[in-house]
Amino acid sequence: MTDVLMPALSPTMEEGTLAKWHVKEGDNVRSGDVIAEIETDKATMEVEAVDEGVIEAILVPEGTEEVKVNTPIARLAGGTAETDKGETSQDKAETGETSAAAPAPVAKPAADESKAGAPEKAPPETAETKSQGEGPAAVVPARTLKDPEVPAGAKLVKTTVRDALRDAMAEEMRRDEGVFLMGEEVAQYQGAYKVSRELLQEFGERRVIDTPITEYGFAGLGVGAAMAGLKPIVEFMTFNFAMQAIDHIINSAAKTLYMSGGQIKCSVVFRGPNGAAARVAAQHSQDYSSWYAHVPGLKVIAPYDAADAKGLLKAAIRDPNPVVFLEHEMLYGQEFDVPETDDWVLPIGKAKVRREGSGVTLTAHSRMVGLALAAAEELAGEGIEAEVIDLRTLRPLDHETILESVKKTNRLVSVEEGWGPMGVGAEIVARVVEHAFDWLDAPPLRVHQEDVPMPYAANLEALSLPSVEKIVKAVKQVAYK
């Protein structure tokens, strides 16, 4: 015998009206037959039998209002032995017909049910896992990370950022057969910005794949291939176009490890130029740093010089997690020293102090590092020694390095190319205020793009972007000079 319970139409429903019975006592019902209609203020729904048998008793007459969820509304007899746990021995005797069916607890009284719903053993232990900005244990604390030593005697080779990225991909493709590159114009055209130059010649079209102009689709294919265990590098011609693919970057790549309880690994790198190019206006000039750095499950890297571009891209390709790798078109052609070593791999999640100073802390990433360094030079001439921190990785953010610096300089200016509201600087300021409030001698300031879409006109474009001048001005303000 089975009690038919008042069902919930939604998780929030507590009671409803039993509007109509479609069966009467003595009727035979089969699994799936509509037996009643219930109503709430939001919806009407039919109740289907989940078992076969005879309606032995209707316990709640039609038209009854305020019937609590899980109240028995009818009793089903016979059929197969879906027996109630709390049944009497008499019930058991009646349901002996198909003894193969095990007694199953279908319908316990509502009060019992709510208890059964909550595990007896494990009431959530509070505060056992304390969030520290980025909580996951798998993220290695930044203080333990170190850049590798450049071997004694290793040559420093002047390399463009473009070639450093190319070398990183080529080395990793030689190292791991599962690594491949896909994107628009990456193969025959040799890369829209020539970052993938000569990769097709070395690795062939199986591993250097020209895609149609179809970001949503090929980003999804890349993620699917990563779920199958390959290690795709998905190039976006620019991150502006990745907006069409952001669903797969976030919903498919970033979340699946968690949603699968750790089963589905998604080792994929999404890379390409990010931020403002020159005179290409609003739809081709946007910094997405804060968009991706917001998302747990992603790692986000935005290097400045060629050595970091190479070492961090190699680390990104090897990383078992999805990585968003933000390059900058205006940096591709710039040359920097890159150490000539066998395997130049840098730690993800470690900022780099590019200039030491005691007067103010400047944080920046990607192209803004160059501006911050130039501003620091100018400020030095005026007696303010700025410490310039190149964030390099935005998620996980190395806030230890930032806090340590602020505790020394007592002043903070953040610089970013993106918009200010809800931005990278906003996050840095929040963390500094949370963790180093007492060390601050002035309210921190943020330098960022003006709060407008990127203008085309040369003068307005320049006005819109962060500049050395704006950084110098902000530093003087926090230094009360």
Add this chain to the structure above:
Amino acid sequence: MARAQTARKTNNAARPAAKAAKTPGKPGPGKVGKDDLLKFYRDMLLIRRFEERAGQLYGMGLIGGFCHLYIGQEAIAVGVQSIQEEGDQVITGYRDHGHMLACGMDPREVMAELTGRIDGSSKGKGGSMHMFSTEAGFYGGHGIVGGQVPLGTGLALANKYRKNGKVAFTYFGDGAANQGQVYESFNMAELWSLPVVYVIENNQYAMGTSIERSSSETHLYKRGASFRIPGEEVDGMDVVAVRQAAAKAAAHARSGEGPYILEMKTYRYRGHSMSDPAKYRTREEVDEVRKTRDPIDHLQERLEKEGHADDAALKAIDAEVKKIVADAAEFARTSPEPPASDLYTDVYLEAAQ
């Protein structure tokens, strides 16, 4: 409660026999014998009873959020996956419980995921719409309509990359068939001859919008035509027809000829999700399908008519299935919730240094 924990994964009796029979063996792919038919009957019945029970647990407040039942569509997952080979992949949207059972996943793990418990296939972190089993070749369980289509095509890309001869069965519904990413995937799949079988489960309603009201071309098997992908309409209520069509499509994909589209004409008996009263269609329409086209009733008639099983044999299958489902429900109800310490696990994998 402790019993539930220790019993995890050891209860092989509760596993559907799907895996064992996946290598079709004697009758070549597409052909069906008595044993196949009996297995189809059992597997479809398992899905139906499982889903009915899931609906009941939802009504009792044990399953939360969205819960999309597969009742009425059982012949598709069972028929298609009867030709799935070891190493082939399956991926679908959020109406996914049936595909998981047809993949051979333990009903206990699936039901415990529905109730959000530690013994669920995603340790309670995914829920009804987000379940996975790498072991069973099941790649989800995806909650964004159409999102699984490029992902499944990417699984196929990996198969081709590895030259492993495997096929990615990528399911989606008539609703998802209007998503742009489906056509981006079609284009690349055919362009690169990827081994993917697209199984469109056309159950006539995208949530509450009928196919006629949502689609300018309602014959979805034709949707691959402009990409040169062959397509076929199949009676999705006939498990044997489904299997035969799937065998042909899979052979096409496996042989390197590229993707294939199967439009399965089917019907979902229940609302879009548990909170859908389905007022956009009449009760008569639903009853008519149930009475005349039900995949399980049909197969039952055939089994009896052809003398493959008598009433007692079918009753024994019913009883076995009921027992499995009852056991899964009890397991799912008594398995503990995940510990608070699980909140921050599975966000990142540690990089090997």
